[in-house]
Amino acid sequence: MSAVKNVNRAPDLQDDVNAPPLHLEGGGSIEFHNVSFAYGDQLPIFHNLNLCIPAGRTTAIVGVSGQGKSTLLNLIMRMVDVTEGAILIDGQDIRRVAQSHLRGQIAYVNQTFVTFPGSIYYNIAYGTVSQGKLASKDDVIEATKAVNLYDTILKRKGDFEFRLNPYTRAMSGGELQRLGIARALVKKAPILLLDEATAALDSPTETRIMDHLRHSAHARTTVIIAHRLSTIMDADQIVVLDHGRVAELGTHAELVAKGGIYATMWTKTHISDKPNVSAKVDEAIKL
Numbered sequence: 001m002s003a004v005k006n007v008n009r010a011p012d013l014q015d016d017v018n019a020p021p022l023h024l025e026g027g028g029s030i031e032f033h034n035v036s037f038a039y040g041d042q043l044p045i046f047h048n049l050n051l052c053i054p055a056g057r058t059t060a061i062v063g064v065s066g067q068g069k070s071t072l073l074n075l076i077m078r079m080v081d082v083t084e085g086a087i088l089i090d091g092q093d094i095r096r097v098a099q100s101h102l103r104g105q106i107a108y109v110n111q112t113f114v115t116f117p118g119s120i121y122y123n124i125a126y127g128t129v130s131q132g133k134l135a136s137k138d139d140v141i142e143a144t145k146a147v148n149l150y151d152t153i154l155k156r157k158g159d160f161e162f163r164l165n166p167y168t169r170a171m172s173g174g175e176l177q178r179l180g181i182a183r184a185l186v187k188k189a190p191i192l193l194l195d196e197a198t199a200a201l202d203s204p205t206e207t208r209i210m211d212h213l214r215h216s217a218h219a220r221t222t223v224i225i226a227h228r229l230s231t232i233m234d235a236d237q238i239v240v241l242d243h244g245r246v247a248e249l250g251t252h253a254e255l256v257a258k259g260g261i262y263a264t265m266w267t268k269t270h271i272s273d274k275p276n277v278s279a280k281v282d283e284a285i286k287l
């Protein structure tokens with residue numbers, strides 16, 4: 001019932017009358033142009049932020065806790081509107097295009113996978129519902145292979161017909177997180193936003209999924225937030241957010257050589273490889 005209520009609720013942000021769809025001829029480049037943003041009457045999180053996220057590439061966003069990484073993704077999805085400035089996707093101000101179409105072009109995964117009462121197939125195929133359809137069984141199978149979950153599902157009674165229920169814990173946290181990524185992959189959206197989407201996974205599984213995302217034939221613009229820097233060190237560009245602005249931008253090698261905020265975080269990550277001190281270092285990185 002609450003899902004039905006949410007679907008029927010008027011959106012907080014209204015579309016222009018006859019708002020056009022988003023045209024992605026440029027492949028989905030995202031530009032923050034002098035963006036300022038505050039939640040309500042809170043202190044601003046961004047002030048005159050300028051950032052270019054190139055199409056078809058992977059951009060990682062890092063920064064200590066509370067610097068606005070998740071907010072940056074919320075702004076791209078237009079869950080909230082900029083206070084000043086504009087966000088352009090392939091040159092189009094996202095406030096001027098239909099919200100349903102904008103979100104139809106974006107796949108988003110965070111740490112929480114919402115399960116619906118229904119089969120594993122349904123729970124993954126649901127990823128395309130904003131495009132007015134359920135994903136095909138073949139696409140669902142392909143996505144589960146990409147996230148290293150196919151064999152696990154086959155071991156379940158009824159495999160893809162195995163029923164999930166939000167109130168019983170039928171899968172581990174890592175399996176649910178991989179289901180969440182599979183749900184995003186079936187959407188085959190030109191823009192993929194990952195917010196700590198692989199945080200619950202062990203390193204080999206995470207590496208395999210990241211490799212798939214990097215090398216899959218389906219070109220997409222990927223923006224990724226990850227606390228574990230090893231997840232994002234191969235990104236085409238890494239953006240370090242600090243005090244509402246882009247403090248550093250470059251590849252992993254460039255930023256380590258620069259010796260600034262990222263280099264400090266990277267050094268702490270190395271220490272965290274030693275098991276006994278990892279918790280303390282996590283705490284330090286989170287500040």
Ligand SMILES: Nc1ncnc2c1ncn2[C@@H]1O[C@H](COP(=O)(O)OP(=O)(O)OP(=O)(O)O)[C@@H](O)[C@H]1O
Pocket residue numbers: 039042045063064065066067068069070071072
């Ligand atoms: N809906 C909201 N209303 C008011 N303030 C919010 C809201 N969401 C986030 N904030 C605040 O905005 C700031 C940035 O939050 P955000 O979640 O974007 O940071 P983050 O860099 O992703 O943090 P973390 O690494 O801890 O996830 C924080 O101070 C947070 O408390």
